[in-house]
Amino acid sequence: xxxxxxxxxxxxxxxxxxxxxxxxxxxxxxxxxxxxxxxxxxxxxxxxxxxxxxxxxxxxxxxxxxxxxxxxxxxxxxxxxxxxxxxxxxxxxxxxxxxxxxxxxxxxxxxxxxxxxxxxxxxxxxxxxxxxxxxxxxxxxxxxxxxxxxxxxxxxxxxxxxxxxxxxxxxxxxxxxxxxxxxxxxxxxxxxxxxxxxxxxxxxxxxxxxxxxxxxxxxxxxxxxxxxxxxxxxxxxxxxxxxxx
Amino acid sequence: xxxxxxxxxxxxxxxxxxxxxxxxxxxxxxxxxxxxxxxxxxxxxxxxxxxxxxxxxxxxxxxxxxxxxxxxxxxxxxxxxxxxxxxxxxxxxxxxxxxxxxxxxxxxxxxxxxxxxxxxxxxxxxxxxxxxxxxxxxxxxxxxxxxxxxxxxxxxxxxxxxxxxxxxxxxxxxxxxxxxxxxxxxxxxxxxxxxxxxxxxxxxxxxxxxxxxxxxxxxxxxxxxxxxxxxxxxxxxxxxxxxxxxxxxxxxxxxxxxxxxxxxxxxxxxxxxxxxxxxxxxxxxxxxxxxxxxxxxxxxxxxxxxxxxxxxxxxxxxxxxxxxxxxxxxxxxxxxxxxxxxxxxxxxxxxxxxxxxxxxxxxxxxxxxxxxxxxxxxxxxxxxxxxxxxxxxxxxxxxxxxxxxxxxxxxxxxxxxxxxxxxxxxxxxxxxxxxxxxxxxxxxxxxxxxxxxxxxxxxxxxxxx
Ligand code: SF4
Numbered sequence: 001x002x003x004x005x006x007x008x009x010x011x012x013x014x015x016x017x018x019x020x021x022x023x024x025x026x027x028x029x030x031x032x033x034x035x036x037x038x039x040x041x042x043x044x045x046x047x048x049x050x051x052x053x054x055x056x057x058x059x060x061x062x063x064x065x066x067x068x069x070x071x072x073x074x075x076x077x078x079x080x081x082x083x084x085x086x087x088x089x090x091x092x093x094x095x096x097x098x099x100x101x102x103x104x105x106x107x108x109x110x111x112x113x114x115x116x117x118x119x120x121x122x123x124x125x126x127x128x129x130x131x132x133x134x135x136x137x138x139x140x141x142x143x144x145x146x147x148x149x150x151x152x153x154x155x156x157x158x159x160x161x162x163x164x165x166x167x168x169x170x171x172x173x174x175x176x177x178x179x180x181x182x183x184x185x186x187x188x189x190x191x192x193x194x195x196x197x198x199x200x201x202x203x204x205x206x207x208x209x210x211x212x213x214x215x216x217x218x219x220x221x222x223x224x225x226x227x228x229x230x231x232x233x234x235x236x237x238x239x240x241x242x243x244x245x
Numbered sequence: 246x247x248x249x250x251x252x253x254x255x256x257x258x259x260x261x262x263x264x265x266x267x268x269x270x271x272x273x274x275x276x277x278x279x280x281x282x283x284x285x286x287x288x289x290x291x292x293x294x295x296x297x298x299x300x301x302x303x304x305x306x307x308x309x310x311x312x313x314x315x316x317x318x319x320x321x322x323x324x325x326x327x328x329x330x331x332x333x334x335x336x337x338x339x340x341x342x343x344x345x346x347x348x349x350x351x352x353x354x355x356x357x358x359x360x361x362x363x364x365x366x367x368x369x370x371x372x373x374x375x376x377x378x379x380x381x382x383x384x385x386x387x388x389x390x391x392x393x394x395x396x397x398x399x400x401x402x403x404x405x406x407x408x409x410x411x412x413x414x415x416x417x418x419x420x421x422x423x424x425x426x427x428x429x430x431x432x433x434x435x436x437x438x439x440x441x442x443x444x445x446x447x448x449x450x451x452x453x454x455x456x457x458x459x460x461x462x463x464x465x466x467x468x469x470x471x472x473x474x475x476x477x478x479x480x481x482x483x484x485x486x487x488x489x490x491x492x493x494x495x496x497x498x499x500x501x502x503x504x505x506x507x508x509x510x511x512x513x514x515x516x517x518x519x520x521x522x523x524x525x526x527x528x529x530x531x532x533x534x535x536x537x538x539x540x541x542x543x544x545x546x547x548x549x550x551x552x553x554x555x556x557x558x559x560x561x562x563x564x565x566x567x568x569x570x571x572x573x574x575x576x577x578x579x580x581x582x583x584x585x586x587x588x589x590x591x592x593x594x595x596x597x598x599x600x601x602x603x604x605x606x607x608x609x610x611x612x613x614x615x616x617x618x619x620x621x622x623x624x625x626x627x628x629x630x631x632x633x634x635x636x637x638x639x640x641x642x643x644x645x646x647x648x649x650x651x652x653x654x655x656x657x658x659x660x661x662x663x664x665x666x667x668x669x670x671x672x673x674x675x676x677x678x679x680x681x682x683x684x685x686x687x688x689x690x691x692x693x694x695x696x697x698x699x700x701x702x703x704x705x706x707x708x709x710x
Contacts, residue, residue: 007694007695011694012693012694012695013689013693014687014688014689014690015687015690016690016692016693016694016697017690019694020694020697023698023702035695035698035702037695037698037699047622048603048622048625049599049625049629050625050626050627050628050629050630050634051626051629052626053626053629053630133602133603133604133605133606137604137605137606137608137609138605144606144609145283146283146561146606146609146610147293147609148286148287148289148290148292148293149293172276175563176563176602176604176606178563178564178567178602179602180601180602180603180604181602181603182599183599183601183602184680185678185679185680186255186599187254187255187258187564187599187600188255188259188679188680188682188683189255189258189259189262190255190258190259190262190564190567190568190600191602192682192683192684193262193265193268193567194563194564194567194602195684197272197567219687220684222685222687223680223684223685223686223687224683224684226684226685227683227684227685
């Protein structure tokens with residue numbers, strides 16, 4: 001089984017640590033992982049702004065880079081959701097359809113495809129889990145608080161395997177952080193207020209780290225934390241699952 | 246050509262957020278209602294099923310609207326109710342005026358009608374010498390303050406009780422500094438009693454119109470619709486075409502989901518059924534299109550007509566909670582307003598589908614399962630294609646200049662992706678970027694993952710030292 005590692009553009013640029021952790025974690029678990037070097041943006045920011053019709057080129061490039069793999073894994077729920085819901089191609093419709101089926105966010109890949117039951121990870125800290133909306137309501141990584149349906153949480157399932165980690169209970173367990181792609185600058189005031197309120201929920205409940213399967217949310221929350229000179233840090237879930245002492 | 250551009254959502258929201266204490270309290274009040282809704286929904290094992298059934302019934306309604314409307318009209322007529330059809334707001338207002346004029350009525354009391362707010366009926370009638378009082382407390386307060394409702398169920402949720410006290414002091418002559426909700430309600434009640442006693446005409450909205458029987462149901466907590474209707478000589482109901490339900494038994498679904506979704510109550514205090522005029526009374530019902538059939542003809546957006554106006558998508562929406570209903574500059578605010586408004590005026594409301602992070606919570610609470618956040622996404626595509634993108638701050642910004650580039654610029658493989666990557670608003674590392682106003686920019690690491698991979702991984706060096 002060969003896994004194609006999909007590293008979203010901003011992760012590549014700003015959070016290489018998360019991408020390295022993803023790569024190393026998958027390799028530790030015995031998988032063969034390839035990083036196709038010609039990959040670029042998945043087109044989500046454009047599509048979410050109303051320019052889905054301009055994403056043809058991104059789509060073709062994505063297919064060219066990833067069609068050959070058994071699975072495609074990315075440390076970003078939001079980008080994966082975009083590919084799952086919107087990847088299309090007039091030239092290679094079958095390949096597009098196949099990719100939509102075999103693209104996975106890291107957490108769901110670990111719990112659902114390779115069914116990880118133990119990890120060697122150690123992370124002796126209090127951690128708040130930020131549910132990204134695209135991971136939660138798009139990929140159903142956890143049960144959504146609005147629904148009258150049994151509770152489950154794939155990221156929690158994995159965090160429970162990490163030694164020393166203590167998860168904090170939040171007042172609002174799945175409220176949006178306000179990143180929202182271009183929303184973060186177009187609606188700057190609302191975006192920041194939403195982010196500040198999320199940060200407060202985590203810090204007042206004792207989190208030392210905020211983790212998530214989406215770095216876009218974390219980048220936004222980190223920007224706020226750093227401006228506030230807070231001691232709370234953000235860390236991508238891959239880095240926790242790959243952490244050793 | 247000069248355009249008077251109204252302020253967009255982002256600008257109005259920013260102004261609202263200046264008063265952070267108010268935002269916190271507004272957010273908390275609405276979240277409290279969302280939690281009450283969750284509790285109520287989770288007490289009913291078949292909740293998700295009820296939502297599905299409600300959604301399906303409404304699907305049937307909007308797919309057979311013509312037949313149900315005709316059936317409803319026949320039954321109304323048989324019951325002695327005069328039926329009117331209004332293509333738009335202007336026609337609706339003219340009908341109301343003609344009814345009142347024929348009876349030489351110059352004062353009317355109103356309850357539970359967002360539609361007449363949408364039609365700006367009060368202003369229209371005022372110009373013709375007819376005064377209208379909104380009798381529901383929240384709407385009454387908003388009317389006194391000359392402000393539109395900020396929420397379809399909780400019209401003055403953005404106001405503090407002290408502000409209401411000051412308004413009552415100024416307009417109703419109540420004691421200065423009064424802020425106790427019970428005492429304030431008593432002040433309003435005293436004034437409204439007189440209104441009910443003296444108004445000869447009463448207008449209400451409609452929650453559910455039963456095609457099978459020709460009756461309509463109005464759900465309220467204050468009972469003002471009843472008070473107005475029972476004391477009136479002329480009773481008028483205004484309803485959007487989509488308010489139909491096929492049979493009376495379907496109320497057993499809708500009444501259960503409506504109040505639970507709206508406020509977490511098992512049922513509204515009053516669910517009043519109106520069917521026939523009392524002896525000596527006149528009853529009129531106005532069926533209003535005002536853009537609804539146009540929306541019905543848009544396959545991607547027709548489901549928005551399933552809405553039963555419970556307001557729960559507003560209560561759950563974090564953008565709504567932080568920005569306040571008035572920042573949507575439309576009678577219906579929040580997520581549902583943002584998918585209805587562009588149908589009414591795409592240019593004026595081009596900003597609204599962008600007033601969302603697409604988090605999807607709205608679709609999850611909606612009792613008729615409207616895919617609200619998908620429709621927001623789809624409206625964005627329409628707004629761009631129809632050329633209204635420039636009217637939104639969301640897209641008109643310099644940092645977002647890429648959005649205006651033509652597709653021709655992106656013909657080379659991978660070029661678009663790379664170009665976007667460098668121009669994404671959060672990727673621009675300069676301090677004029679709005680990102681930087683209240684957030685630090687991400688610290689650029691020494692090397693990107695791609696650079697690291699090229700140097701380390703392919704040479705089969707250990708991943709981590
Ligand atoms: S869209 Fe759904 S949740 Fe929103 S007001 Fe209408 S029925 Fe309620």
